[in-house]
Amino acid sequence: MKILRTIGAIATGIIAFSSVTAAQAETRVTLKSAKAASSYYQMAAQFAEAMKTGTDGNIIVTVEESQGSVQNVMEASVRPGNYVFTSPPALIGLAQAGKGAFEGRPTEKFNEIRALFPIPSLTMHFVMRADAGVTDFAGLAGKTILLGKGSFGAKEGEKYLGLFGLTDTVKLAEAELSNAVAALKNGQIDGFVTAGSWPAPNVIEAAAGTDVTVLSLSDDELAKTKRDLTVIPAGTYNGQDSDIRTSSLSVVAYATTQMDDETAYQLTKTYWDQKSKMGANAAWWKGVTQDMLVNIKGKIHPGALRFYAESGFPVGDDQR
Template identity: 65%
Template sequence: MRVFQQRASVAVAALLVTAIAVGAPSASAEERIAYKSAKSGTSYYQMGVELANALKAGTDGGVILTVEESQGSVQNVMEAAARPGNYVFTAPPSLVSAAAAGKGAFEKRPNPRFADIRTLFPIPSLTMHFVMAGDGGDQSLEAMVGKTILLGKGSFGATEGEKYLGLFGLTDKVTIADAELGNAADALTNGQIDGFVTAGSFPAPNVIEASATTKIKLLTMSDAEVEKTGQTRQVIPAGSYAGVDADTVTTSLPVLAFATTEMSDDTAYLLTKTFWEAKAQLAAASPWWKAVAPELLANGAVKLHPGAARYYKEAGLPVPDGLL
């Protein structure tokens, strides 16, 4: 009888070990995440690549982020309704709230799964740059009067730039160049245009390129002008671009990283934790990450993913009540 009991105990223990092994994730398992970013060649696509490298290093290969090209934030949000599992995307929070409410670009394409989108962490904001050739002199938006300005087409910067010209009575006082924004730096250097408007994280690659080949100045806005735009006030620090030695007041559109409730709490926790722990290293390599801070969560429009919320609570980082 005793021998039988011993054999039974061994069998039960073996079953328990097997059950634990089957139920628990392997220590060497990779967590694969799709990250929908922006067009390749843009600063936001490069950010995605940098983030992927930081997450892989920060988790010893435990998290593999695959960066996917995108045609814009609307596409990113639309895919959230169809993509399963670990799907992460970037977008302005206002666009996500519009999707959940079935408004704006999503009015004719509503989907109940938009309500499942959850916030993870902020990334660098889309910052408006009004770039003019030359240095010194008038640095207000009035400096564009009588000049040829390149706005580009179809981008947030082009749309916002056109809106600002109208807001401040400049539409009929400037000539809009018919050219692609990708040629802005060359066109400015060659004197084909007097300035261009672009939106992106700072320092923006096309502004860096322009400042490397010609003298430039950034136009600055008054607080009253910023308030009139309805956007967030943003300061581009002095020294961000060659020859720009004073702070520039402008506007920005917050951008955050989102997931859906299909992502597990543990994965969202690991992703958020690793991002913030790698943030200093990211900023050391690429200055645009320096402007990212937990306070940017105040721009969020949908609740935090429970896994992300767990990290913020553990880390003691400030989180608006509306996101919990």
């Protein structure tokens, strides 16, 4: 009996040790994303599931709702450990320079921010009824356009009208963007402006029931916007026979130097390994390519750099 009790104790100890070892092997990551109703929150949830699947449960990502990128970056200065967040690269530059919303705040912690990988960009779409006969921005003069209110797309669209000398010639519809597709189909408006990852659901809906034209920007127009170039391939939307060259606001997943190199490596490797599977369920992941690394301004985490070196991804000297 004494021998049996001893064997039982040893077995219990082995099980307990195995449980501790498994717990120690599991890496937990917090991902600060966006508002719960946004597409970027959905992306975060998809990313979390991809990490769990791709690492056999060794990396567990907990998604937190955020009120926006400024909050995400602010928290980077105080959150410990494996904190990952999403933000446009330009906002990181402002934080590290102590400008804009970050004026007067210590920059030391912001200087510890490091990039991991790009995620789908906020891509501008100028969607016009085909029978409006508009094929370029000059053709918007005299047309009725719905911009919506308060969103990035609305603000960006209004900015572009000013940049291209159209502010006084375009009629703006007083309606919410949620009404854009219906208003386009029944002829109340000639077009609408929306921003989001592509393919955009409201553009898909509009193109499914109406012949539409999504405008491309010339090189000169793109330069005036001071945004990044995004090319939406032909065939993305119904009736789209050629590529759409438009502007976008890049969005990147970041960590800080508090994340160890191995965790950053595994996050980055698994992200790229799982991206095609994520794209099978949500088309917006298909728009992310290794060429988008060029839009990352500032330093990339050493763990991520290790993966990019192994995979031959293009990385600039100023990003190392």
